[in-house]
Amino acid sequence: MNLFILPHAARMTVCADVDELAAAAAQRIAELIEDTLAAQEVCNIALAGGDTPHRCYRLLREMSLPWTRIHFYFDDERCLPIGDSKRNDTMARDSLLSSVPAANIHAIPAELGSAVAAALYAQEMASAGALDLVLLGLGEDGHTASLFPGNAALQAAGPVVAVSGAPKLPPERVSLSLSALNAARHKLFLVAGSAKRDALKGIAQGADLPAARVLQAEWYLDRNATLGFEMLPCE
């Protein structure tokens, strides 16, 4: 059995399966929202897309939280028409945001194309102030948000970046930059399934993958993502 730790992680939780992961992450997100709202009027969260967060969002939706004081942003969006089933905001509206006031949902206008959408969303992020919490996924190739290995978007200086040439469809996307992700007060990765194993192992072995560049994150993993190696807690 190989033993690994995740470099630069703030905390790591390995769950038995994806359902346990969804429940543990939903609990932690609720706790961070409550802590944040005890100290300030609103809590700003950026949501991940992808398959893994879906179950967690459904659990979170059932929780008794002060929804009118939570504002939802997005880590990234695919440049597809509004309502397309592959858009991250479509998934989030279906699984989490059905009862959230429209004014609290800050979608990326990716239907306008990546350059225009990135510029508009940079203005929106500037007026939002700091992100309190960013939820993140891990792609099979080590991408997070829409920051892919070797893509020019990784070097972006501003808070929001237009992405072209993404290896996962669609190639045109909009993403928060690495600096914007790292500036968030709390970062939570949700990683489930054996398809993520190689990327996770790569990060543990020091590979320079986009997800590895998000520092001091809390990682929620399931057993399938870590099968064949043992993750050691980082504390």
Ligand SMILES: O=C1O[C@H](COP(=O)(O)O)[C@@H](O)[C@H](O)[C@H]1O
């Ligand atoms: O393309 C994307 O992929 C990542 C990972 O998604 P998953 O389905 O493999 O969990 C996701 O975090 C990102 O928001 C999404 O646009």
